[in-house]
Amino acid sequence: MWALTLSLVVLATLHVSSVSPVSPRSMTVRLFTVAGIVNSVNDLEIAAEVTNTGSEDLKLLKDGTILDGSGYTRAFFVIQDGQDVPFAGLNAQISLSGANADAFMVIPRGQSVIVNHKTIGSSFDFHSMGDGNFSFAPAIDFQIITRSHSETTMERLTLRDSEFNTVHIVVRHTSTSHGGHSIAKRAGITHPDPSKQTFIETSYKEAKILAYLAIAFSNDALAGPSFYTYFKDNNRTVLKETYLGIRDETGGVPEISYADPHHKCFPGVISYTDYSTKNIHVCPPFFQEPATHELCNGTSLDVTLTRSGRLFRELIHVARPTLDVVSGCLLSRQLPAEASLLNADNYACYALQAYAYFVC
Ligand SMILES: *[C@@H]1O[C@H](CO)[C@@H](O)[C@H](O)[C@H]1NC(C)=O
Numbered sequence: 001m002w003a004l005t006l007s008l009v010v011l012a013t014l015h016v017s018s019v020s021p022v023s024p025r026s027m028t029v030r031l032f033t034v035a036g037i038v039n040s041v042n043d044l045e046i047a048a049e050v051t052n053t054g055s056e057d058l059k060l061l062k063d064g065t066i067l068d069g070s071g072y073t074r075a076f077f078v079i080q081d082g083q084d085v086p087f088a089g090l091n092a093q094i095s096l097s098g099a100n101a102d103a104f105m106v107i108p109r110g111q112s113v114i115v116n117h118k119t120i121g122s123s124f125d126f127h128s129m130g131d132g133n134f135s136f137a138p139a140i141d142f143q144i145i146t147r148s149h150s151e152t153t154m155e156r157l158t159l160r161d162s163e164f165n166t167v168h169i170v171v172r173h174t175s176t177s178h179g180g181h182s183i184a185k186r187a188g189i190t191h192p193d194p195s196k197q198t199f200i201e202t203s204y205k206e207a208k209i210l211a212y213l214a215i216a217f218s219n220d221a222l223a224g225p226s227f228y229t230y231f232k233d234n235n236r237t238v239l240k241e242t243y244l245g246i247r248d249e250t251g252g253v254p255e256i257s258y259a260d261p262h263h264k265c266f267p268g269v270i271s272y273t274d275y276s277t278k279n280i281h282v283c284p285p286f287f288q289e290p291a292t293h294e295l296c297n298g299t300s301l302d303v304t305l306t307r308s309g310r311l312f313r314e315l316i317h318v319a320r321p322t323l324d325v326v327s328g329c330l331l332s333r334q335l336p337a338e339a340s341l342l343n344a345d346n347y348a349c350y351a352l353q354a355y356a357y358f359v360c
């Protein structure tokens, strides 16, 4: 039910952004199928031609977009009979300052790149859907890296519906799908480093506290403006249920480890969630994140989500189907109502705001 809403809301956000006139920054994505009918999901293959149609060169974050063909990222929306096919890949949290050139792609104005996608079969749970006709649309949100006054920031670019196409592929036997399990090598982790283990456990406890505070914040009349800042006119009850899910979540799910079974901890990646196992994997930069109480000491939540906020964002991914529409509290506040409900950072930033309100 929620899955269906996800795709509808994504379509709705298209119309919000389609008002803007011709922009110096614009792109088109054209998808091509290698075969329109395949025997197994392992044969699914789509090529994407991405063209910079604006008047500026674009530097774009690859992860979570069609620009990353290396595997398991959420590059597509896949639908069968109006139902979203559940994502079963990997969703990473990236720090701009730590990332190297591999995390980005530069497309000069007027130029195109072609990216092949061959791991679609392992990135979505086709098995739960059954054989048939699937439609594939690209993820429509991109993050552009911009520089102004030596400061590097991200800006959101959302494709309008005239700027991408949808392709259809018939899969004869989804039963051959691994349903994401082909990437779900459970790590079987032991934690030989007690200091890292303690850091993770403390961050997890702090993230739980954030959930308590976010719920209390939603009940607090004084907090109304902050709610509007992050969630606009969305239903508070629905939001509270999501925070309750994290507050009351007990054991089993998720496993939080610093093992990197999918080799996703490339430079700049702070952590990632494996949607097929619901496991959370933290990468080396996670251990550099400040404690939550630093928010009381002059550290702005626009600069860092702190260790608890980083983890909170992954817990949100586990708790409900969310996306990374934009990263960081600054851009999260600028999202329209529907998109704010889908964006993981909006939940983390609001909870951190609650922390600042009650604790600092
Ligand atoms: C798959 O569905 C699309 C959209 O409904 C339709 O246009 C296309 O003809 C279908 N393909 C097959 C092979 O049935």
Ligand SMILES: *[C@@H]1O[C@H](CO)[C@@H](O)[C@H](O)[C@H]1NC(C)=O
Pocket: 235, 236, 237, 238
């Ligand atoms: C908010 O959601 C709750 C639970 O789904 C529902 O009972 C309530 O009527 C909704 N409120 C509004 C104003 O839509």
Ligand SMILES: *[C@@H]1O[C@H](CO)[C@@H](O)[C@H](O)[C@H]1NC(C)=O
Pocket: 293, 294, 297
């Ligand atoms: C606050 O910042 C100061 C200066 O950086 C530092 O010495 C102090 O330990 C910090 N206090 C807390 C509670 O983080």
